[in-house]
Amino acid sequence: MSSPLSVLIVEDFEDDALLVLRELRRGGYKVTHDRVETPATLRETLERHAWDIVISDYTMPTFNALDALKILQSKQLDIPFIIVSGTIGEETAVAAMKAGAQDYILKGNLTRLVPAVERELREAEGRQKRHSAEQALEISEDRFMTLCASAPLAILQFDTQGKNVYVNPLWQKISGFSAEDSLGDAWLQAIHPEDRKGVIASWQQTVAQPQNWVSEHRLWTPQGETRWVRTLVSPIYSSQGQFLGHVGTVENITEKKQLETQFLRAQRLESLGTMASGIAHDLNNILTPMIGIVQLLPMKVPDLDQQTKRLLQILNESSHRGADLVKQILSFTRGVEGKPTNTQVSHLLREVYKIIQQTFPKNIELAPKWPQDLWLIPADATLLHQVFMNLCVNARDAMPNGGILSIKAENIEIDENYAQMHLDAQVGSYVVVSIADTGIGISPKNLDRIFEPFFTTKEIGKGTGLGLSTVLGIVKSHRGFLQVYSEVGNGSQFKVYLPAMENSTAEAAIETKPPLGQGELILVVDDEIAVQEITKATLESHHYKAMTANNGIEAISLYAKHKQEISAVLLDLMMPSLDSATVVRTLYKLNPQVQIAAMSGLSTLESMEEMMRLGVRAFLPKPFTATELLNLLPQLCGRN
Numbered sequence: 001m002s003s004p005l006s007v008l009i010v011e012d013f014e015d016d017a018l019l020v021l022r023e024l025r026r027g028g029y030k031v032t033h034d035r036v037e038t039p040a041t042l043r044e045t046l047e048r049h050a051w052d053i054v055i056s057d058y059t060m061p062t063f064n065a066l067d068a069l070k071i072l073q074s075k076q077l078d079i080p081f082i083i084v085s086g087t088i089g090e091e092t093a094v095a096a097m098k099a100g101a102q103d104y105i106l107k108g109n110l111t112r113l114v115p116a117v118e119r120e121l122r123e124a125e126g127r128q129k130r131h132s133a134e135q136a137l138e139i140s141e142d143r144f145m146t147l148c149a150s151a152p153l154a155i156l157q158f159d160t161q162g163k164n165v166y167v168n169p170l171w172q173k174i175s176g177f178s179a180e181d182s183l184g185d186a187w188l189q190a191i192h193p194e195d196r197k198g199v200i201a202s203w204q205q206t207v208a209q210p211q212n213w214v215s216e217h218r219l220w221t222p223q224g225e226t227r228w229v230r231t232l233v234s235p236i237y238s239s240q241g242q243f244l245g246h247v248g249t250v251e252n253i254t255e256k257k258q259l260e261t262q263f264l265r266a267q268r269l270e271s272l273g274t275m276a277s278g279i280a281h282d283l284n285n286i287l288t289p290m291i292g293i294v295q296l297l298p299m300k301v302p303d304l305d306q307q308t309k310r311l312l313q314i315l316n317e318s319s320h321r322g323a324d325l326v327k328q329i330l331s332f333t334r335g336v337e338g339k340p341t342n343t344q345v346s347h348l349l350r351e352v353y354k355i356i357q358q359t360f361p362k363n364i365e366l367a368p369k370w371p372q373d374l375w376l377i378p379a380d381a382t383l384l385h386q387v388f389m390n391l392c393v394n395a396r397d398a399m400p401n402g403g404i405l406s407i408k409a410e411n412i413e414i415d416e417n418y419a420q421m422h423l424d425a426q427v428g429s430y431v432v433v434s435i436a437d438t439g440i441g442i443s444p445k446n447l448d449r450i451f452e453p454f455f456t457t458k459e460i461g462k463g464t465g466l467g468l469s470t471v472l473g474i475v476k477s478h479r480g481f482l483q484v485y486s487e488v489g490n491g492s493q494f495k496v497y498l499p500a501m502e503n504s505t506a507e508a509a510i511e512t513k514p515p516l517g518q519g520e521l522i523l524v525v526d527d528e529i530a531v532q533e534i535t536k537a538t539l540e541s542h543h544y545k546a547m548t549a550n551n552g553i554e555a556i557s558l559y560a561k562h563k564q565e566i567s568a569v570l571l572d573l574m575m576p577s578l579d580s581a582t583v584v585r586t587l588y589k590l591n592p593q594v595q596i597a598a599m600s601g602l603s604t605l606e607s608m609e610e611m612m613r614l615g616v617r618a619f620l621p622k623p624f625t626a627t628e629l630l631n632l633l634p635q636l637c638g639r640n
Helices: 014-026 039-048 065-074 090-099 107-150 169-175 186-190 193-208 254-300 306-334 345-359 381-397 416-421 467-477 529-541 552-562 580-590 605-614 626-636
Strands: 003-010 029-036 053-056 081-085 103-106 154-158 164-167 213-220 226-237 243-252 341-344 364-369 376-379 403-414 428-437 481-487 491-499 521-525 545-549 566-572 596-600 618-621
Touching: 003 014, 003 039, 014 029, 014 107, 029 039, 039 065, 053 065, 053 107, 065 081, 065 090, 081 107, 090 103, 103 107, 154 169, 154 226, 164 186, 169 226, 169 243, 186 193, 193 213, 226 254, 254 306, 254 529, 254 626, 341 345, 341 381, 345 364, 345 381, 345 403, 345 428, 376 381, 376 491, 381 403, 381 428, 381 467, 381 491, 467 481, 467 491, 521 529, 521 552, 529 545, 529 626, 545 552, 552 566, 552 580, 566 580, 566 626, 580 596, 580 605, 596 605, 618 626
Parallel strands: 003 029, 003 053, 053 081, 081 103, 364 403, 521 545, 521 566, 566 596, 596 618
Antiparallel strands: 154 164, 154 243, 213 226, 226 243, 341 376, 403 428, 428 491, 481 491
16 A cells, blocks of 8 residues: 655756656655745745655755755754755765755665655654654653642652652752752751651661651751651652652641640640649638638737747738739639739739749849839739749740840830830830840741740740730730840840839838628638638627538528528538529528628639629638628628
C-alpha cells in the first residue's frame, strides 16, 4: 500500500521535477506536490501548506538551495531538506550540510533518493517525538514547580542516600533556611538541638531500609524561633521498580500544638478551679473562727500582757493574710471579684517586693522606689496584687541571665494635652506604677500582640499567654490604662496608670466601733461547729442573743417554733441534708417577712444571683470579721 507523501520541490525545470516525482512514486509513495522557483513563492507555499519534505535544486536563476534553506529555517520549520543537483562540488556539498541540509544527491544517481527520503522522514519523526516529549516534560516540570511553590505544605526531595536535593519555598519560610543551606545533610541543622539526635537516628534507619517515615519534632530557626512540624516522607520508585529516593512533606503544626496545649491547660485550670473551690470553702470555714476568736479574746480577757497582745496581733494578721490568699486563688480560678476599697498602692508594692525578694533568682537585682504618700485609689487589692506580680514575673523571665528589676510609683496629674495624645487617658489624678527590666526586650512585631489572650513568645509549656491579657483586663476594670516601652536587647518597661480618689489622701481611715445589738435573737445555721460557736459568742458579746442549727432541717424546725422572736437568720449556703435554696423557700413560706443573710466560703456570681431572686437580703463572705458581721445586722433587724 502506497504511503502518502507531501513534497515541496524547489526547481526551475519542470522536467527535472517530474523525474524526482517518478522516482518517489516508484519507491511506493503516493505523492502530492507543488513546485516553486522563486523566494516569494517559496515563502507563500510554506505558509499555506504543511510539507513532509523539501527537495531543492542547488542552482536556479533567482536564488539557490542555500537561500531556500535559510527561508525554511527562518520559518522555524523542522522539515527535512534534501538537495538534488546535476553538478555540485564537494566543498559546496559540505557547506550545504553545515548549513542544515540533511543530504545531497546528484541527478544522475536518483536511486539514492528514496532511501534518503525514508531515512530523513524517520529522523524527522524521531525529532518530533523527542520534541513533544521534551515539551511534555517541561510542562510537567513547570506544573510540578508551580504546585510545589503554591503548596500549603513544605516539600523536600531526597536521593537514594538520604541527601536533600530540593526544597520548595514554604520550607524556606518555615525553617528560616535558604534552599542552598538545606541541601545534602544541611537540612538537619534546622531541627531543634534537643530533638536532633533522635530525629537523625530515625531518619537514617528510614534511608537504610526505604519505608514511610512520620515524625513530629521542633525546628529551630536562625532567628531563634521554635516551630513544631509534622514530617511525612515516602519512598519513590521508577516504573521498573527501581528505588529513586524519598519525597516528603513538612506541615507547620505550631498553632495546632499551641491549641492542644491551651486546651489541656484550660482543662487543668478547670480542674484546679474545682479543687481550689473546695479547698477555699474549707479554709474559709477554718479561718472564720480564728479571726473571730482573735477579736473576741481582748474583750473576754481585757488584762492581757503585751506579749500576748502581740501574739494575737500576729495571729490576726496571719489569718487575714490567709483569707486574702484564698480570695486571690478564687479570683484567678473562678473570676470572683472583691469590692473596691480605698487602697494604698505602697502597701501592695511592699507585699510584692517581699515575695519576689524571697523567690526570684539572686542574679536579679531589685530596685524598689516609691514614696509613702501615694494617693489612695479605689481598687480591689487582690486583683492589683495579681497585676503587679504578673508584671514582675514577666520581667524575671525576660532576664534569664540576670539583670535589674525596678519597681517605682509616683503621683501624677494628667492634663488635657496629655489626655489627647493618649487614647485611654482621662484628665485627672493618677498613681503610676512602673515595672521595668533590663532583659531581652520585645520585638516591634510582637509588641502589638502581647495583650492578646494565649499569645506568648515563650516555648510551648513555658508560658500560658494569659498573664498580660489578664493584666490589661484588670487595669481596664479599674478605669486605668497601660503603656509599654521596649527595645530589643535593652529591656522593657510597663507603666500602669490607676485613677486616684478625689481629695485623695494617704491617711488611714478612722476606725469606728461597730454598732451593738438591742437584744435581738439571731438564728445561726452552719454545719461547721467552730463557725457556729464563734459567731454565737461574737453576737452575745455585742448584746445579741443567738441560737444555732447544724443543718437546714434543724433550722426550719427552730424557725417554725421561734419565728416570732427571731429577728434575722444567718444561713450558710453549703450544708448537708437540705440545700440552701430549699431552706430559703421554706422559711419564706413560714414568714414572708423573714430577714436572711447568706454566709459562704465560696460565693459565685451565679449563686448570689439565685439567692437574691429567692429573697436573701445580704451576703457575708467567709471568713468575716466581727465588725463586718455587726455592721450587717442592724439593717436586717430593722434598724437604720
